[in-house]
Amino acid sequence: MLGVYTEGGASMEQLTNLVISDRELGTISIVLTKLMNDTNATCTMLIDKSGQVVAIQGTGARRNATALGALLAGVFSSSREVARLLGEKDFRNIFQQGVQENIYTSMIEEQWLLVIIFDKVTHIGLVKVLSKKAADELGRILERVRNDTARTKSSVINLQFRSSVEDTIDLLFRD
Amino acid sequence: MALINIANHEIHCKIVYYGIGYCGKTTNLQYVFKSINPTARGEMLSIATETERTLFFDFLPLDLGTVHGFRTRFHLYTVPGQILYERTRMAVLNGADGIVFVADSQAEKFEENLQSISELEMNMRRLGKDMSRYPIVMQWNKRDMPSALPVGVLERYLNRRRVPSFEAVASSGKGVFATLRAISKNVMAQL
Numbered sequence: 001m002l003g004v005y006t007e008g009g010a011s012m013e014q015l016t017n018l019v020i021s022d023r024e025l026g027t028i029s030i031v032l033t034k035l036m037n038d039t040n041a042t043c044t045m046l047i048d049k050s051g052q053v054v055a056i057q058g059t060g061a062r063r064n065a066t067a068l069g070a071l072l073a074g075v076f077s078s079s080r081e082v083a084r085l086l087g088e089k090d091f092r093n094i095f096q097q098g099v100q101e102n103i104y105t106s107m108i109e110e111q112w113l114l115v116i117i118f119d120k121v122t123h124i125g126l127v128k129v130l131s132k133k134a135a136d137e138l139g140r141i142l143e144r145v146r147n148d149t150a151r152t153k154s155s156v157i158n159l160q161f162r163s164s165v166e167d168t169i170d171l172l173f174r175d
Numbered sequence: 176m177a178l179i180n181i182a183n184h185e186i187h188c189k190i191v192y193y194g195i196g197y198c199g200k201t202t203n204l205q206y207v208f209k210s211i212n213p214t215a216r217g218e219m220l221s222i223a224t225e226t227e228r229t230l231f232f233d234f235l236p237l238d239l240g241t242v243h244g245f246r247t248r249f250h251l252y253t254v255p256g257q258i259l260y261e262r263t264r265m266a267v268l269n270g271a272d273g274i275v276f277v278a279d280s281q282a283e284k285f286e287e288n289l290q291s292i293s294e295l296e297m298n299m300r301r302l303g304k305d306m307s308r309y310p311i312v313m314q315w316n317k318r319d320m321p322s323a324l325p326v327g328v329l330e331r332y333l334n335r336r337r338v339p340s341f342e343a344v345a346s347s348g349k350g351v352f353a354t355l356r357a358i359s360k361n362v363m364a365q366l
Contacts (some may be wrong), residue, residue, distance in 0.1 A: 003210060017176065017178075017179060018176055018177070018178050018179065019179040019181065020178070020179070020180050020181060021182065022182040024182075025180065025181075025182035048176060048178065048271020049270060050176050050187070050271070051250065051252075051270070052176070052178040052189070052248070052270070054178065058321070064242055066246050066250075066253070067220055067234070067236075070220065070234045070236075070250065073264070074231055074232060074267075074314065074342055077186045077263075077267075077269065078231070078263075080266070081262050081266065084262075092257060103285075148288070152179075152181060153366075156179055156186075157179070161242065162363060162364065165242045165243075165247060165363050166360055167237070168239045168242050168362065169239065169359045170345045170356065171286075172212065172215055172237075172357045173207075173352045173355045173359055174356075175208070175351075
């Protein structure tokens with residue numbers, strides 16, 4: 001189901017659900033792995049703007065992936081507001097530089113973020129060029145995922161699933 | 176936006192606690208964090224000011240375990256309540272699958288609550304969401320305060336859509352899990 005969000009001339013589609021099949025996750029993982037290897041990065045991630053981690057490659061950040069997803073999406077939202085104050089539509093890329101580790105985040109199709117975590121061995125120029133290439137590729141894959149979502153969802157969310165999840169909620173969320 | 180990852184057998188949903196400053200949003204999350212089985216939760220993150228006011232958001236990931244082969248997770252967020260941070264609230268709302276509106280029951284907070292709910296309605300419109308079909312529950316918090324308004328008054332003015340509502344004293348945990356159960360089921364029903 002799609003809705004339309006329009007503000008300041010920018011329009012973007014708000015997805016209700018995103019369902020990723022085995023095949024598409026495989027393709028996404030190949031792109032992320034290639035980007036990680038080619039840039040010698042420690043980790044590459046694809047997250048959605050609400051902070052959910054869609055896919056992650058590399059070992060470095062895997063343990064903290066959920067928290068990283070939420071925080072990096074927050075950083076991006078915050079930078080978007082900074083852009084707005086400066087009269088920019090948005091900042092499409094963010095570079096965070098540490099002593100050992102660096103993070104480069106770029107936006108894909110207004111809805112997703114590609115994150116690369118790399119150390120001082122890697123040159124930022126290489127990361128910029130190759131992440132642009134990977135972002136274009138991921139954009140095409142995510143478009144397909146979007147179009148397939150309704151069809152794939154019905155295979156997972158059925159009556160049985162809904163009833164089981166309600167039982168689990170009752171069991172877990174209690175005083 | 177709920178994310179259903181068939182390859183990894185995972186489902187992720189985002190729930191946002193919304194409401195005015197000091198209404199108890201963070202307290203709700205802190206109580207869940209403290210009381211739930213530790214295996215079912217991750218670390219709680221808070222981006223707060225030095226005086227412990229929420230600056231950006233609080234974040235608490237919950238893991239329901241495996242349901243029908245799918246690992247089901249809820250990500251709980253709070254927005255900053257202070258009026259100044261409207262744009263931040265909007266940013267946190269982005270991609271939410273369900274909302275808990277936490278109202279401060281005290282009479283002196285009534286007008287602020289009203290403003291907050293109309294701001295929420297406006298933000299949801301901006302995000303292209305139809306509030307009449309959107310998972311939302313109300314929590315009447317601080318029921319233990321001497322100036323707490325009768326529930327009937329809160330229902331009449333703050334809950335015009337007649338969505339499920341729960342009385343709470345979040346600091347002692349009363350009503351916290353009842354609210355969380357209701358919004359979680361509501362979100363799953365809308366998936």
